[in-house]
Amino acid sequence: MITTEEKKTTCCSTKTEPDVQESSCCSSPKEETSCCSSSTETETTLKTENEREFYIRGMDCPSCAATIEKGLSKKTGVQSARVNYGTGKLAVGAENSGVYESIPNEVKKLGFEAVPATQKKGYETYRIVGMDCGSCAMTIEKHMGNLAAVEDVSVSFSTGNMQVRHGLSQEEILKEVKKSGFEAHPESTSGEEEVAKTKVPSVTMGSGLFLALGFIGSFTGVQELLVTVMYAMAIAIGGYKPAKAAFYAIRSKSLDMNVLMASAAIGAAIIGEWFEGAMVVFLFAVGNMLQDRSMEKTRDSIRSLMDLTPAKALVKTEDGITEKKVEEVNIGDTLVVRPGDKIPLDGEITSGTTSINEAPITGESMPVDKETGHTVYAGTLNENGALEVRVTTLAEDTTIAKIIHLVEEAQEKKAPTEAFIDRFAAVYTPIVFILALLVMIVPPLLGFGGWGEWVYKGLALLVVACPCALVISTPVAIVSAIGNAAKHGVLIKGGTYLEKAGALKAIAFDKTGTLTEGKPKVSEVFAFHGNKEELLAVAATIESQSSHPIAEAILSYTNERNINLKEGDGFEAIAGKGAKGTIEGTQVFAGKPKLFEEMGVSLQESEDEISRLQKEGNTLVLVGTREQIIGVIAVRDTIRDITVKAIERLKHTGMKEMVMLTGDNEGTAGIIAKEAGVTRHFAELMPEDKVTAIQKLQQEGKQVAMVGDGINDAPALATADLGIAMGGAGTDTAMETADIVLMADNLEKLPETISLSKKALNIIKQNIWFSLLTKAAALVLIFPGILTLWMAVLSDTGAALVVILNSMRLLKQN
Template sequence: MNEYRVQGLSCGGCALRLQQEIERLQHGEDAKLSFASGKLTVSSEISMDAVRKILRSDGASIIEPQAGEYGRSERHHHDGAEGHSHDHAHDHAHGHAHAHGSGMFGGALRTVAVAAILYAAALVADSYANQIYAVLLYAAAAIISGYTTFAKGLKNLLRLRFTMDTLMTIALVGAAAIGEWKEAAFVAILFGLNEYLEGLGMERARKSMDALLKATPKNALKLDNGRELMIPIDELRVGDTVRVKAGEMIPSDGIITEGSSEVNEAAITGESLPLDKQAGNEVYGGSINGSGMLHIRIEKAYVDSSLANILHLVEEAQETKTPTELFINRFAAYYTPGIMILAALVAAIPPLLFGKDWIASLYEGLSVLIVGCPCALILASPVAIVSGIARAARHGILVKGGVFLEQLGKLDTIAFDKTGTLTKGEPHVARTVEWDDQLLRIAGAIEQASSHPLAKAVMREVEARKTEIPAPQEIKTKAGSGVEASIDGSIYYLGNEKAMSHLQWTEEQLSAMEALKSEGLTLVIVADEHKALGLFGIQDEIRPESAGMIRSLHALGIKRTVMLTGDHERTAAKVAGEVGVTSYESSLLPQDKVERVKELGDKAAMIGDGMNDAPALAAASLGIAMGKGTASAVETADIVLMQDHIGKLPEAISIAKKVNRVIRINIGAALGLKLIALLLTIPGWLTLWIAVLSDMGATILVTLASLTLLIERRK
């Protein structure tokens, strides 16, 4: 498939009709033309000359081929001399589109302004009884403002294709034919202003989205045997080391090998505050180095990096049609012919049955045709969807399609994995019980060389207490139970209860152990050959934002929050109680989670981060993954929270609810204003300029309401 930028799309309805015409061409069945992004996707086998001809018939044209996919190594073929490399094509297409877009809309506004001045002059001439001059000025205003519409409409009329341009052309010619030059000029000016506002609204939404796509680094300073080589990021390979100076953009995902600095990851995670990074820490391509010099070992080629995937998925998200959009498109297919039939009845029935003047009835019929334009209705959803996706992305919430954004706003149930989602997925010591002052010293000596997660938790506790650690003489690992070590000539043991079978426990010790186990803690016991020195109660630390996030979800109208975990009952109960979910299920295998998620219904989402969560994410009506989770979870999910915590989930749902609310308002406004205008035909009050104003009013309301989604209050 090849992708192209298209300029001159005047409305959503026009884009839909052009797509349908391209689909009728040979090899055109998979064509997609998006009014939201101004992007055309067609088969590489299609005749581009035929495609260009169809676009030109409506005043649209291709401005530049666009690189096939963000974040993919595949390069798409483009016909003729228009082919460019990935970066050049992308930069040129975006720059040219923006420059031309600005010129196109500025030109349209100037045209309308000139026509308005001529119209004002005509009014003055008319008031002084200079009828000929007035007519000439009205005609000039109508021609200047309506020439493009008239040219497209005439072509469509000859093909018996009834678009808005066709309807406007009929109305303008009809008004002029009956001597209503003043009204013809006024209608032309209003329609020109309407088209300008409609295009400007979508362009504003597109630019907000394009701002997210500009965070693409172009080059990298590669270190090669002491030399510094400036190379395109496409040429970076896994294992390469790059130098990133203060203020520069990190070219791809990697690990810091030298240096320390604060790194701004806002473009990737939405985290507004810079994070301190040092050797050994992970960094993302697209994030900005603060004040220090960093050497970074590249862990992912750019095409597989976090930033490249975000850019690819955000662009892709603009192309998906929501259920509401699909319904509106189907509705418009019946609505437009229905309006045409109604217009014919309004024009013919009063003269035939009631003796009304034919000219007056024909005039009202033309007005009904204009009222029936579905453009504002078709525009009701895409501007809101693009604005919502852009706003979510600014917060580090990656929504992979408008359909998922709409669905997110309809949820009533959310299921959570426990480990790594509601908790950090990192064991920590929650309780320490000391029966001997040697506990920390011996525990540190035994665990210091171990990479086991529980050992790391114990070592963090030992180091936090600034304990001096001796070196062990010998260490033996006992599978499944613990470790035996020789320290300072004595034998010590560390492990679970099974590893302490040689001990005689006191009632006090047994009571202490039972209390920790009742809290859902895992026990790590330290002992010598005769007695226990103490123990550590370890648990997976609950994320500090989890409880507040659950409360916010309930406040937003989420009725059920369910925790699904493979952990045992005691731990599950403890975590569920602390975070405040409405229910939980424990000891679940991955396939069990899939079944539970399916039982939750079609207004439920699943959120997780691990490999074992991927099946449940796929099975859920909506899958939400943690951005730093496994690749399989992120790929499977419909929505990705790019930060390594779930605090942004309520924000995501709030944005989605606002988008759905705006779409409902837009549909109501578009249909409501048209209905009011149509009702004016009953007393005979509907005029051409009122018809245009009804469509114009709907367009303005729809556009402004959608663009409010981009506005955020400063906190």
């Protein structure tokens, strides 16, 4: 990926400006973790080649990520461990496969659950509900293993997962597991929610029940000892998990929220505040449950794309049509896709015509007409015609699989704001923790009150010491925004680029193929010597060696009129100006007027015609020798209808300046700029001049984005503060070269992307200010004795929940 930080330039083999015939290669700290902070991989992906990924369940706040990292890093055989709280993923590097197998158990010891992010090829994964010991897993394995249709089965008690390779239907698998006395749910379905609904609330409800009994008992004359026992039970039931997690956090030398809450609950019990301790535990459990549920919805914003592709495909074989799992389909196989079915894999239509709804890939709601030879994508909907499709990619390499992979990588990258807050938290938390200890000890030693009073205030200060809401404020908003954008056909490569998009002041557009259709057509032909057919034959012969859009327009125009090409040799491109070749012993040139001016060829005879055609917005190809102009071919590209609407909507988002970059002459550029509605244009640019134009805008103090096709505009995309490629669904290069990729081949989604970015920045600011003000208010209210221990817990977990819910608004923006 080309990033603005690296300022890479790559070879751009063919420019798409109408009046440029051919263009040559234009090459022109140490990691910290503390409470509520995890590893600071600012611009690196979470997973490297030799690592394996796991989804982590049960993380309450970013401090849990630090606990897992530190805990695993000390294990023999583990070379690296990095956790991203925003996506809930762990990447582990280990010496051998045996270490990877032990990771779920090691994570369970730390108080969390780890599930492999990928499953074995040919296997299905199910979540098992109801297991309470390792023997339960053995029971299921033995029962399923006895079934003739089950080839292999593995059940992990630590992860609650069953991986099975079988020949049964999904309903039969669920029924067989039920016979074993348990309940199964397919991975990536409601089973995930069922687990959350059965395990976590039961603990929380148990704690709440004993808290309520104790509270009622205190008003009904029940013995104080019995009331205390009720409160103690509430603390024990609700506090077991955080206490266990706190133990491992302390052992890992990590200061996380579990340590602070467990300390507060135990401290409250020691000084006789049993109700306060029970209330702390209960509110903490409720808050974490709600946070966990909310975060899972956020994390699933992109995982839901996985459900768009069908699990099975109809494959045409010699024996007829066979149903296979998509993982078992090979490149070259022929798929049968019925009307109303989703396309299982990327491929090329070999038979049939239809309309395809490509919204999952491009975000465009209007169906696209498809016929033999056209490309189709996995996850898109075949609306009306029966098709036969030749498979071109395996299941793991489809366009939608690449989108999911790129988006997950993007969600794992830290934005500058997030990295700064993590550094702030690393300093803030230990300072407040030490301050809490001093509050407990110093005032009573100096005679300013009793120990109970100051220990209570110190415990309250301890609770508000972890800035969970502040640290969550940025990553949750970024994960939500990137996930939303992906669903609408826009890939944002990371939080850095999301922030930059929200701060843009100017956007520069490549003209051809971006603002215009990119398919110029011959509008007029004038022969000054000889006839038009002879002129076209000579021009087409030279242009036949080029793949440039203008060359293709001239060749197409010639072919339609059945004009034969001439014999020739010595063909050569003249970078940025045109091309030449020797035809019937005479060297002939085709290119810009500038090419002939530099050779000293007089344009007087054709001057009036050239001037008129340029004023009408045509791009000109002059054909001639070193002595004279033979004729001129006028070519014109048309503005896309959607371009004008997109430019207008960009103005409404507050974009100050929109600039067009083109190699056209000033007259043509001015006409097209006016039609498109851009505010400024740079004309007569050589390929390398686009970089200079971007730099000029930057020197004017503007944050500049460059919009191009992702292939031919790589240097300009890299030079701009933000590179935006258009038409990513058609090319892998576009998906790799830019910071933001519009999967559709038009600008329709650009205004929405800019609007989403601005809204994300506003929400991040709201979250940060809300978190800081809530924390400041809690700290101030502790010392007058206004803020009780349970209110401190409520302020902390409540603020975190509000921040998450506020960020989730980005999931719903269209």
